[in-house]
Structure formats: structure tokens, C-alpha cells
Amino acid sequence: MYDVIIIGCGVTGAATAYELARYKLRAAVLEAANDIAAGTTKANSAIVHAGYDPEPGTLMARLNVEGNRLTGEICDRLQVPFKRVGSLVVAFTQEQLATLQTLYDRGCENGVPGLRLLSGEEARALEPQLSEEVCGALLAPSAGVIDPWGFAIAMAETAVRGGVELRRSCPVTAIAAVPGGFELQTPEGKFCARFVLNAAGVDADRVHNLLEPTDWHTLPNRGEYYLLDKTEGGRVSRVIFQCPGPEGKGVLVAPTVHGNLICGPNAESVEDRRDLGNSAAGMAEVRAKAVRSVPGLDWRQNIRNFAGLRANTTRSDFIIEESQAHPGFIDLAGIKSPGLTSAPAIAKLAASMLADRGLALEPDPDFVDGREHIVFKNLSAEEKNALIRKDPRYGRVVCRCETITEGEIVAALHSPIPPCTINGVKRRCNAGMGRCQGGFCGPRVQEIIARELGLDQADVLLDQAGTYILTEKTKMGGNADV
Amino acid sequence: MYDLIVVGGGPAGLAAACKAWEDGVRKVLVLERDKELGGILNQCIHSGFGLQRFKEELTGPEYAGRYIQMLRKTGVEVKLDSMVLQILPGKDGAPHQVHAINGQDGYMVLETKAIVLAMGCRERTRGAISIPGERGSGIFTAGAAQRYLNMEGYMVGRRVVILGSGDIGLIMARRMTLEGAKVLACVELMPYSGGLTRNIVQCLQDFDIPLYLSHTITDIKGHDRVEQVTVSQVGPDRRPVPGTEMVFDCDTVLLSVGLIPENELTRQAGIGMDRRTNGAVVYENMETGIPGIFACGNVVHVHDLVDYVSAESERAGAAAAAYVQGTEAQGPVLELAAGDGVSYTVPQHVRTESLAKPAEVFFRVNRVTQAAEILATDAAGKTIARFKREHMAPGEMERVALPPQLLKLAQGPLTLSIREV
Numbered sequence: 001m002y003d004v005i006i007i008g009c010g011v012t013g014a015a016t017a018y019e020l021a022r023y024k025l026r027a028a029v030l031e032a033a034n035d036i037a038a039g040t041t042k043a044n045s046a047i048v049h050a051g052y053d054p055e056p057g058t059l060m061a062r063l064n065v066e067g068n069r070l071t072g073e074i075c076d077r078l079q080v081p082f083k084r085v086g087s088l089v090v091a092f093t094q095e096q097l098a099t100l101q102t103l104y105d106r107g108c109e110n111g112v113p114g115l116r117l118l119s120g121e122e123a124r125a126l127e128p129q130l131s132e133e134v135c136g137a138l139l140a141p142s143a144g145v146i147d148p149w150g151f152a153i154a155m156a157e158t159a160v161r162g163g164v165e166l167r168r169s170c171p172v173t174a175i176a177a178v179p180g181g182f183e184l185q186t187p188e189g190k191f192c193a194r195f196v197l198n199a200a201g202v203d204a205d206r207v208h209n210l211l212e213p214t215d216w217h218t219l220p221n222r223g224e225y226y227l228l229d230k231t232e233g234g235r236v237s238r239v240i241f242q243c244p245g246p247e248g249k250g251v252l253v254a255p256t257v258h259g260n261l262i263c264g265p266n267a268e269s270v271e272d273r274r275d276l277g278n279s280a281a282g283m284a285e286v287r288a289k290a291v292r293s294v295p296g297l298d299w300r301q302n303i304r305n306f307a308g309l310r311a312n313t314t315r316s317d318f319i320i321e322e323s324q325a326h327p328g329f330i331d332l333a334g335i336k337s338p339g340l341t342s343a344p345a346i347a348k349l350a351a352s353m354l355a356d357r358g359l360a361l362e363p364d365p366d367f368v369d370g371r372e373h374i375v376f377k378n379l380s381a382e383e384k385n386a387l388i389r390k391d392p393r394y395g396r397v398v399c400r401c402e403t404i405t406e407g408e409i410v411a412a413l414h415s416p417i418p419p420c421t422i423n424g425v426k427r428r429c430n431a432g433m434g435r436c437q438g439g440f441c442g443p444r445v446q447e448i449i450a451r452e453l454g455l456d457q458a459d460v461l462l463d464q465a466g467t468y469i470l471t472e473k474t475k476m477g478g479n480a481d482v
Numbered sequence: 483m484y485d486l487i488v489v490g491g492g493p494a495g496l497a498a499a500c501k502a503w504e505d506g507v508r509k510v511l512v513l514e515r516d517k518e519l520g521g522i523l524n525q526c527i528h529s530g531f532g533l534q535r536f537k538e539e540l541t542g543p544e545y546a547g548r549y550i551q552m553l554r555k556t557g558v559e560v561k562l563d564s565m566v567l568q569i570l571p572g573k574d575g576a577p578h579q580v581h582a583i584n585g586q587d588g589y590m591v592l593e594t595k596a597i598v599l600a601m602g603c604r605e606r607t608r609g610a611i612s613i614p615g616e617r618g619s620g621i622f623t624a625g626a627a628q629r630y631l632n633m634e635g636y637m638v639g640r641r642v643v644i645l646g647s648g649d650i651g652l653i654m655a656r657r658m659t660l661e662g663a664k665v666l667a668c669v670e671l672m673p674y675s676g677g678l679t680r681n682i683v684q685c686l687q688d689f690d691i692p693l694y695l696s697h698t699i700t701d702i703k704g705h706d707r708v709e710q711v712t713v714s715q716v717g718p719d720r721r722p723v724p725g726t727e728m729v730f731d732c733d734t735v736l737l738s739v740g741l742i743p744e745n746e747l748t749r750q751a752g753i754g755m756d757r758r759t760n761g762a763v764v765y766e767n768m769e770t771g772i773p774g775i776f777a778c779g780n781v782v783h784v785h786d787l788v789d790y791v792s793a794e795s796e797r798a799g800a801a802a803a804a805y806v807q808g809t810e811a812q813g814p815v816l817e818l819a820a821g822d823g824v825s826y827t828v829p830q831h832v833r834t835e836s837l838a839k840p841a842e843v844f845f846r847v848n849r850v851t852q853a854a855e856i857l858a859t860d861a862a863g864k865t866i867a868r869f870k871r872e873h874m875a876p877g878e879m880e881r882v883a884l885p886p887q888l889l890k891l892a893q894g895p896l897t898l899s900i901r902e903v
Contacts, residue, residue, distance in 0.1 A: 227609070274705045277616040280722075304609040306617065381581070385589035392585030397515065397565035401746075437607045439623040443630055458636060462619035466706025469619050470636040471733075474661050 001181060002026045002165075003359060005193035007172050007207055009036035011152040011343040012335050013199035018074075018155035019347035020354075021162030022369070023361045028193070029156070029164060030186060032171035032203075033464055035424045036417060037152035039201045041340070042427065043276065043308025045225075045252055045262060046148045047239055048072075049338040050087060050140035052107025052115060059318045061110045063342035063349065068142055070344035071151070078154040079373040080147060081257040087143035087239035088123055090293055091136040096243040100138045103243075107140065114141040127236050129294050143239055145257045148340050149427040153417065154371055160416040162367045168417075169465070172200075175210040177326050182211070195354055196329045202273050202311045204319075204333035212325055216334070220273050221310040223265025224282040226290070229301040229435050232261040240293045251289040253297070258402075258433065263290040263297065265308070278305045303435050310336045318342070320349060328357065374411060375429075377403040398448070399441040401434020409445060413452040420453060422446055423463040442469075484594040485509040485806045487580050489566050489747065492521020493788050494779025494795040495600035496549035501799030502598075503556040507806050510558040511592070513582055515565045519553070520546030521602055522625070523788065525632045528653055530680070534789035545788060561587070569597065569751040571772045578774060596802040599748055599762070599770070599777040600795065603784055605650070606740040613645070615702030618709075624650040624738040628657070637661055639734025643711050644668040645699050647675040647682070649786070649877075651738020656685035658736075665689070666730045669697045669713050671720055674850045676740070677877050678786060698722065699735070708733050741784045748777065758826040759783040766832045766841045767801035767811050768794065776802050783828045783844065786879045790844070797842075811836040816889055821859070821899030823847050825876070834890045840883035847874045847900055854902045856882055860892040874900065 004020055006013045009031040020027045033039070048071050054060035075082035091097045100117060107115045116139045123137035124130045130137075160166050167188055174185035181194040200207040205217040228235075233255055242250025253263050266285045283305060291297055313319060313334035323329040330353060332346055339346075355361050376384065376394055387407070388395040394407035412419060412428035419425050422432065422445050431445050432438030438445070446469065450457040458470040485507045488495045491514030499512050518524065523531070526542025533539055536548065553560070564584035572578045577593040584590075605623040620639055622630075627638045628650060640663050644651045647670040655665045668686055673696045675682050686693050694713065700722045701712040715726035743761040754763045754771035761782040762770040768778045778798035779791040801811070813835025818827040825846045832841050851874045858867040866888045874880060882898070889896070 226612075276705070277703075278612075278614045280614045280700065283612055283614065299612075300610070302609050302612055303607065305612055305614075381589050381591070384583065388583060388585060388588040395583045395585035395588060396563055397583070400515065400565070400744075403565075403567065435607075436604045437609055439605050439607055439626045442626060443634060447634075457634065464706065467619035468707060469638065470630065471639055472637050474631055474635050474637055476635060 002028050002191065002193040004195045004197060004354065005030060005184060005191055006197045006199055008032070008198070008200040008204070009152070009156055009166065010039050010041040010199065010201050011037065011148065011340055012201070012332050012346055014152040014156040014159070015343035015347035016197055016199060016332065016350050017159035017164045019351045021159040021164050022363060022367050024364045025359070027164045028191065029166045030170045030172055030184065030191065031166065031168045034169045035419055035421060036156050036166070036168065037149040037427060038464065040308055040311055041152050042149045043306055044148055044337070044340060045254065045265065046146055046256055047087070047252070047254065047340070048082065048144040048146050049341045050107065050143040051110045051112045051338070052103045052138065052140060053338065054110065056106055056109040059320055060338060060342065063318065063345040064338040065111050067338070067342035067345035070348070071146065071341060072144070074155065074344055075146065075151065077369055078158060078371045080151045080154045082144055082146045083257050084142060084144040085238050085255065086139060086141040087241060088118070088127065089138040089241040089243060090123060090130065090134045091243050092133050092292065093135070096245065097136045099243045099245060100136055103138050112140060112142060115139065127238060127240065129235050129296055130240070131293055131295050133292065145239065145254060146340070147257050151340070153428060154373070157416045158369065158371055162364065166417060172207060172210065175207070177211070181328060194328060195357070195359060197332055197350055198330065199332045201335070202309050204311065204331060205313070208331060208333070211329055212323065216314045216319060219312045219314060220270050221312045222268045222270045222275060222307050223310060224278050224286055224307045225262060225264030225305065226283070226286060226299070226302050227256070227304040227306065228261040228263070228298070229303050230259045232298055232301045233259040235261050235294060235297065242289065242293060251286055253290050253294045258430065260303070270309070273309065276307045276309065278307055282307070303437060311339070312336050318346070320346060322353065322357070374408060376405045376408055398444050399431035399434065401436050402430045404429050404431040406448060409448050410452060413449060418453070420449065421461045421463050421467070422449070425449065483509070483577060484511050484592060486511070486596045486598065486802050487592060487594040488512045488598045488600055489569070489580070490514065490521065490600035490602060490781070491519040491560065491562070492600065492602050492779065493523055493546065493549065493791050494602065494781070495598065496546070496553055497792040497795035498598040498600060498776070498778055498799035498802065499558045500549065500552045500556060501796040502803040503558050505800055505803035507803045508557065512558060512560045513564045513566055513580070514560065514562050517563055519550050519560065519562070525625070525629050526653070527632045528657070531788050534787065535792050549792070566747060569747050571751055571775060595806050596774045596776065598798050598802050599775065599781055600779050601744045601747065601781045603741040603743045603780040605737070606742055608737060611739055613699055613702060616705055618704040618707045620704065620708035620733050621702065621735045622737070624648070624654045624736045627654055627736050631657060631661065637663065639663060641666060641732040642734040642736060643699070643713070643730050643732050644736045644738060646670060646738035646740070647677050647693060648738035648740060649677040649681050651736055652677045652681040652685040654736055654738070655691050656689060659689050659691070665691045666732055667691070667713065668693045669699060670695050671698045671716060672696070674875060675877055679875070679878070700727065702735060708735055711735060741780065743781045743784065745781060748781070751775070756826065756830060758820065759828060761828070763831065764829045765811065766829050766837060768798035768829070769801055769805070769811060773810065774805050783826065786877065790879060790881070794844070816892060817895035818843060819895040819897040820845065821897040823849055823851070823900035824898050827898055832889060834886060837886040837889065840885045841889060842881060842883050843898065844879055844881050845898060846876055846879055848876055850875045851900060851902055854900050856880065857899050857901055858882070858884060859897050859899065861895060862893045866892050866896070
């Protein structure tokens with residue numbers, strides 16, 4: 001019997017596992033996909049919000065502001081790319097200036113530090129590429145940009161190193177209340193736990209329904225993005241939001257923590273929870289809205305489009321509550337924006353809820369709250385040289401666009417949560433993230449994965465189950481082996 | 483301290499290094515990022531290379547092999563598996579610095595009198611053209627698929643739609659067919675092919691693979707692996723025409739939608755770039771805007787035939803040798819401009835005083851023409867040279883040779899244009 005089982009290892013599950021790893025507990029995380037951070041966590045705006053957006057008094061308001069602070073601390077400790085670049089909400093009309101005032105007031109009430117209302121000129125002085133149409137802005141210095149999957153992976157790795165068990169490709173197919181806890185069925189067998197935390201993201205309603213009907217359900221909402229080349233990365237230096245209003249929330253234009261430029265998302269309700277496609281109309285909408293903030297955007301520098309699903313629900317706030325019929329089963333659900341920012345605060349709230357319900361949280365003195373993570377290109381020439389001398393694989397650049405070495409890829413493949421797919425490697429060390437999008441390094445990464453994990457190259461997938469790359473040997477390839 | 487460092491050991495770098503050695507430069511280093519010399523030619527196992535340069539039909543590896551053999555007869559030093567991270571141009575005649583790494587030497591800071599940039603190009607991806615749809619596996623650039631088939635010995639799919647009619651895509655249509663795959667269609671946005679005519683004939687027509695001109699992919703279905711693509715006709719504005727959709731059930735999409743010179747090092751070094759070629763602005767001897775730094779091959783502009791890459795790179799090698807030996811090209815600069823029907827010119831600048839031979843100017847046309855003239859017209863409106871062509875197409879590179887005596891008379895800029903006759 002585990003003390004706690006977390007269902008789902010997106011950023012919420014990972015943050016919660018990381019929080020629980022501090023204590024002497026028997027905890028496990030069950031992830032349905034073949035890798036962690038593979039749902040909404042990998043496809044979002046990658047923004048750490050300041051916290052002026054949520055209505056005061058909501059969970060979202062409280063957890064956002066607290067999460068913002070905690071995120072900075074965690075990223076320092078775990079070497080996660082995070083830059084507190086600040087954000088501007090821009091207004092194009094007089095009505096929108098009133099919205100800025102509302103956001104300012106709300107932010108002050110929520111405890112957001114350093115908010116300032118700016119004139120259009122002041123905003124353009126900070127961000128010269130902003131449209132002439134901008135007539136005012138709300139500056140929030142505490143907003144930032146982050147590597148969202150890197151954040152989740154770093155927390156999950158630290159949790160696993162600290163003794164939390166992780167199972168991947170392990171979807172929960174049935175949940176039953178048993179004396180003293182819950183029994184979870186999976187293809188990997190049964191798991192029993194005293195407490196269950198449901199962090200299953202978009203599918204949290206379905207997971208809850210395995211135990212009992214919910215009075216809420218997910219309303220998946222798709223957002224589409226453009227990711228532009230680093231040549232466009234300097235277009236703005238802060239996150240540029242548009243005012244929420246009757247026409248929708250508007251789209252953002254922001255530098256990414258990796259130096260690219262991200263534009264998006266639009267918002268579209270979808271039925272299919274696997275619908276991560278881009279549509280011509282959606283992409284056109286993002287382009288049209290983004291240039292309203294920053295007219296000079298060069299779409300020819302696009303390197304990737306993608307889409308993510310918001311875990312919106314029939315409720316407006318995060319759903320962080322215990323089942324009334326089944327005490328000990330706690331939802332961490334409906335974690336839409338600002339969920340990424342809030343995750344560390346959600347984790348702390350979850351831990352305190354467990355403590356309130358009688359789980360003894362005794363600190364584990366052996367827990368190491370830190371992580372070594374080598375990013376070759378960020379080292380000085382001397383450090384690079386020393387590293388290559390120690391391990392010549394750091395002298396072989398595999399991903400040319402992002403200057404990622406074989407040493408980093410091999411390190412990822414032997415990390416506490418080793419990836420087994422090309423995109424899994426990408427999310428751990430950025431190989432294939434650049435302008436050629438893995439066209440050059442993809443086959444090489446696949447070879448390295450096969451070699452390090454003892455797999456046949458043809459069995460190495462691009463991403464989730466079913467994403468095979470190779471079909472069979474060529475005629476000559478087959479002969480050459482004989 | 484080296485006399486010359488060549489960045490890249492593909493066809494361009496090999497030809498430049500061989501030529502510089504032949505011209506008497508002795509401390510030459512080639513830095514190649516792959517495990518062997520030859521560059522992309524190593525995966526081009528089809529024939530058709532070398533008809534111009536060697537007057538015989540070679541495969542890619544054979545063509546590369548010829549140059550590798552030539553290089554082995556020289557004392558040119560080669561470092562394989564070595565990646566250049568940064569180029570720092572020397573100021574006021576000081577040596578240039580090349581920062582590179584490999585597993586053996588660690589982090590190297592190399593000084594040199596001259597540099598030849600020969601990094602080649604990369605393929606445009608799905609992102610560059612924003613194809614709508616899902617993002618399952620089975621979507622490859624043609625060159626990545628070529629690597630899987632020809633270098634690794636794996637097939638990448640069974641039912642294939644190819645977007646773009648660039649040469650690599652056409653070659654892969656044939657290659658996949660020969661391996662037993664069904665190539666359902668080759669789809670080209672433009673009203674003409676982007677590849678060589680001989681490849682349209684030998685790789686599509688000979689295998690009954692339909693070529694849909696003025697069409698594009700408007701949707702890709704398949705959450706895990708490609709399952710289906712939608713192809714639509716495009717109008718003169720290149721936008722899809724509703725109601726013209728065709729659906730293909732397939733598991734693979736190959737993209738052959740253009741090549742981009744790989745100039746991150748060039749830009750970082752502060753070398754002037756041409757927005758049309760995406761390569762460095764060069765003089766008649768392939769020198770960039772920074773004295774002593776030369777560029778050649780696909781890193782300057784995308785060529786159609788490797789034979790022309792070799793010829794251009796030999797010019798760069800010779801010029802680098804002359805620079806090392808103290809003969810700097812100087813004199814008044816005549817600018818070349820792209821006029822009607824011409825996409826770009828390489829070189830963009832000619833130092834007429836330094837020309838011993840006619841200036842070879844490469845360019846591409848931006849429309850298909852039958853019976854046309856290439857005109858070189860100076861700023862005074864005087865046509866100083868004209869060249870007749872039976873057929874020109876954007877997929878094929880054009881070349882004219884402008885004699886020094888004519889160029890010296892021209893008032894700049896000199897505009898190249900085409901005119902149907």
C-alpha cells in the first residue's frame with residue numbers, strides 16, 4: 001500500500017511528486033503516456049504569470065501569485081531555464097484602458113508586486129517594436145518565461161531521485177475504494193494507496209469518473225501557436241499580452257526562454273481530446289492578432305506550429321478538492337492557465353490537504369533538493385574544454401542548430417527518467433528544437449537512443465505510442481546485415 | 483597559425499582546399515562536422531554527378547571520392563567530427579579566429595590568415611511553410627528520408643505523398659518506388675517544377691508518378707502516424723481553391739520545399755548578407771565583405787549541379803591563396819543588380835580592375851521562358867551584353883560570363899534581366 005499515488009505526470013503531478021519527495025512517504029506517480037510532461041505541459045505559452053488576471057479570492061489568484069514566487073526558487077535550485085522578463089498587457093482603445101485599470105486593481109488585491117500603468121509612449125520606450133496603436137499598457141515585472149516541460153521534468157527527476165516511484169505507459173483503467181484507501185487497475189497490475197491525487201490534466205474528469213460520477217467535466221479548448229526562429233527572438237524582450245475583452249483574450253507575443261519568439265494562442269472548443277492539429281483558419285487568426293501588437297513580425301522565420309489543449313472545465317476556478325463520497329481521493333483538476341505558474345503552489349496545497357487528513361509528513365533528511373544539469377553551450381570555453389577532456393562525447397555536436405552534444409544526449413538517456421523517444425530527448429536537452437527541427441539530427445538521435453537503450457533503431461519512436469518512424473529495412477539494408 | 487581554414491568538408495570545401503594547395507598555400511586545415519568528408523554527396527547514391535566537371539556520370543559518393551583522393555595527395559590537414567562554434571574576424575589585418583570543438587582536441591581557438599566558408603545548406607521544414615494539420619510521425623524532409631534509406635538502410639513508409647518538386651524530392655520519389663513504396667503524388671505549389679527537367683522525366687514520368695502543379699497540401703491527418711493528406715489546387719495568388727480537394731490515404735509525407743544556406747556562423751561573424759540568396763554578399767572572387775573571408779557553394783546560393791559548386795569553390799580557393807600570398811583584390815566596385823525575371827545574382831559585386839578572366843555570374847530566373855535573352859544593362863541604359871537562351875526555368879541555375887573590357891566600360895549598377903523574344 002502506497003501512502004500516496006499521483007495520477008498523471010504533467011507539471012501538476014510532477015510538482016506534487018517533488019513536494020512529497022521531501023517527506024518519508026511511499027509515493028508513486030502513474031503516467032498514462034510513454035513519457036512525462038507530454039500533455040498540456042508540453043504545449044502552452046510557457047509563461048510564468050504575474051497574477052493580475054484571476055479574480056481576487058479564487059484559488060487561481062492565490063496559487064498564481066504564490067506559484068510565481070516558488071517557481072523562481074525551484075528553477076534556481078533545479079537549474080531550469082527561467083527568465084523573469086516581465087510582461088505588458090497592451091491596450092489599443094479607451095475601453096481597453098479601463099480594462100487595464102481593472103487588471104491593475106485586481107493585481108494589487110492579489111498581491112502582485114511592482115505593477116505599473118504605462119502610457120503608449122512609455123510602453124514603446126520599453127518595447128520599440130510595439131504598434132503605434134498601443135495607447136497604454138500594464139507592466140508586471142514579476143512575469144517570466146520558462147521551459148515548461150523542462151520544469152516538470154526537473155521536478156519529476158528530483159522526486160524520483162528522492163524515492164518517488166514513477167511508472168510510465170501506465171494508464172489507470174479502474175479505481176475502487178477499498179478498506180483504508182483505493183485500488184487502481186493498470187496494465188502494469190494493481191496499485192493500492194491510502195490517498196489518490198488526480199492530476200490527469202485534460203482527462204482528470206475521466207479519471208474521477210472511474211471512481212464516481214463528477215459534477216464537472218473537461219471542456220477541452222485548443223490553442224494554436226507559431227514558434228519563430230531565434231532571428232526573431234529579439235523582437236520583444238517582454239511578454240506582450242493583449243487585453244481580454246468581448247473579442248476574446250487576444251494572443252501574446254513573447255520571447256521564449258530558449259531565445260525564440262512565440263505567438264499565440266487562439267482559443268477554440270474541441271470535442272476530441274486528441275485534437276492537437278493546426279488549422280489554416282486558426283493559424284491565420286494568430287497571425288492577424290499578433291501583428292496588431294507587433295506589426296513587424298516576420299512569419300517566414302516560423303520554425304514550428306503546434307497546438308495545445310487547455311484543461312478548461314465546467315467550473316471557472318481550479319478544482320482542488322476532496323471527493324465527498326470517497327475521502328482520500330483528491331482532484332487537482334481543471335488546471336488551465338495559470339496552471340503552469342501555480343503548479344508548485346498547488347503541490348504545497350495538496351501536501352497540506354494530505355497532512356490535514358492525517359498523513360504524517362515527516363521530513364526525509366536524505367532528500368536532495370537539487371540537480372546537476374549540463375548545458376554545454378552555456379559553458380565558458382575553459383569549462384567546455386575541461387568537460388570534453390573528461391568525456392569526449394561532449395566534443396561531438398549532434399544537433400547543429402542548438403549546439404547540443406552527444407554527451408548531453410547520453411546524459412539524458414541515463415537520467416532518472418530516461419526518455420525513449422526522439423521528442424523525449426528533445427524535451428530534456430533541446431536536440432531538434434532548432435530551425436531545422438531535427439531534420440539533420442533526428443536520425444542521429446535515434447541511433448544514439450537505440451545504442452544507449454539497447455533497442456533496434458526501427459523501434460525508436462518519434463513521440464507517443466504509435467509514432468513509428470521507420471517501417472522496415474531497405475532491400476540493401478536488409479542484405480547488408482547478412 | 484594557419485594560412486587557410488576551410489569550414490566544411492563537402493564538395494565546396496574540398497574543391498577550395500585542393501585549389502588553394504595547388505596554388506601554393508601550405509598550412510591549410512579543413513574542419514568537417516561529420517565523421518567523413520564528402521558532405522551531403524555521401525547520401526546521394528544516384529548517378530548524374532560530374533558530367534560537367536569530369537565528363538562522366540558519377541554517383542554522389544564517387545564524385546566526392548574524386549575530390550577526397552585529390553585532397554589526400556596534398557598536405558592539407560583535416561579534422562573530422564569537428565564543429566565550428568564561432569568565427570571572430572581579425573581587425574585591421576590581424577588574423578581571424580576560428581573556435582571549434584571535437585572530442586580529441588577539445589575546445590580549439592585557431593588563428594588563420596584566410597577562411598573559406600563552405601557549410602552548405604539545410605532543408606526547409608514543415609514549419610517554414612506552416613502546413614496545417616496534425617503532427618504525427620511520417621513527415622520527413624526529403625533529405626532526412628534519403629539519409630534513412632541510403633545511409634541507415636531503413637524505409638520510412640509505404641504510401642507516400644511528396645510536397646514540392648525540388649530535386650531531392652524527385653530523386654526520393656524514384657528511390658522510394660524502387661524500394662517498393664507507392665508514391666501517390668508529387669505536389670508543387672508553383673505552376674512549374676522546382677527541380678531539373680531531367681529529374682522530372684527520370685524520377686516521375688518514368689514511374690508514372692503524377693505531378694500536380696499549382697497544388698499544395700492543405701491538411702494532414704493522423705494523430706500518431708500520418709494517415710491521410712488533403713491536396714488542393716491553388717489559384718494565381720497561391721491560395722487554396724475551395725472545392726478542389728483531393729484526398730490521399732498515405733503514411734508518409736516527404737517535403738522538398740527548398741533549401742536554405744546555413745549561415746549562422748556567417749551572420750554571427752558580422753558578414754554582410756543578401757536577403758534574396760540567404761547567403762553572404764560576395765565579390766567576383768567569392769570574397770565576402772570581410773577581407774580574407776571567402777564563401778562558396780550552397781552556403782552562398784543554392785546550386786543545381788555540384789559541378790558548378792566545384793568550379794565556384796575552386797575560384798574561392800584560388801582567391802584565398804592569392805590573399806594569403808599578399809595579392810589582395812582591389813579597385814573600383816561595380817554592383818550587379820537583379821532586374822526583371824531575375825531572382826538574384828552571385829556575385830553581387832565585381833572589382834573590374836582585378837579581373838583577369840571574364841566574371842562568371844550565376845543567377846536564377848523567376849519564371850519559365852522559351853526563346854529569351856539575358857540582358858546586362860548599365861545605369862546609363864546601355865545594354866553591354868546579351869545572351870540567348872532556348873529555355874530557362876527557376877529550377878535550373880543560369881550562368882553568363884561578362885568580359886572585363888565590357889565591365890570596365892559599364893556605369894554601375896549593372897542590371898541583369900530577361901526578355902522574351
